[in-house]
Amino acid sequence: MGYNDQQNKKPESKFIKCFKRKKKLVIVVAAIVLIIGGAVCGWLYYLNQKPTVAEQQAKQTKLINDTAEKVQKSVNNGKPADAIKAIDDAIKSTDDVTTISTLKLNKSTTYYNTGDYDKALSAALESETLDKNSNIEQYIAGIYVKKGDNQNAIKYYQNAIAIIDESSPMANSDIQDYKDRIDYLSGVKK
Numbered sequence: 001m002g003y004n005d006q007q008n009k010k011p012e013s014k015f016i017k018c019f020k021r022k023k024k025l026v027i028v029v030a031a032i033v034l035i036i037g038g039a040v041c042g043w044l045y046y047l048n049q050k051p052t053v054a055e056q057q058a059k060q061t062k063l064i065n066d067t068a069e070k071v072q073k074s075v076n077n078g079k080p081a082d083a084i085k086a087i088d089d090a091i092k093s094t095d096d097v098t099t100i101s102t103l104k105l106n107k108s109t110t111y112y113n114t115g116d117y118d119k120a121l122s123a124a125l126e127s128e129t130l131d132k133n134s135n136i137e138q139y140i141a142g143i144y145v146k147k148g149d150n151q152n153a154i155k156y157y158q159n160a161i162a163i164i165d166e167s168s169p170m171a172n173s174d175i176q177d178y179k180d181r182i183d184y185l186s187g188v189k190k
Helices: 003-008 014-048 053-076 080-092 097-113 117-130 134-147 150-163 171-186
Strands: none
Touching: 053 080, 053 097, 080 097, 097 117, 097 134, 117 134, 134 150, 134 171, 150 171
16 A cells, blocks of 8 residues: 555544454454364264274273283182182173173183082073073083083083084084083983
């Protein structure tokens, strides 16, 4: 702008100056609100992100492995009660049904290895209610055999046969093994 342009320009009224200041203030406030809103939305998005299946599985596997390590140390130190406590703590720390079932089966194995077959059976039956499969069924049958309850052992070997995954490479061998055990327990084979 030249000198003449400035002279020809009308002075701004107080109203226009006030309006321009308010306009700048509104723009600054809107920019701040957008920045804060974006940050809050980003934070909420981050909080609501669910871990991938692989991340969940890795977390559960780590929990099981860490617990197994604690259990092994406790058992080696002659403290099976500490091993059971470690398993119970791990169970409380997860809501994954398969992991809980695995941990309860580990608890059953710990009891079994200390000769407490009643508690071993109880923990195995709890595991079964969460994740019924042929491995758990045959394990329960084995506990019944150890307790001398052949009728229930036969029942659980039959359950294992009924739900075995026939696509497994060892399925036919396992089925035959369970049938042989049933025959032995029922007195057919000696």
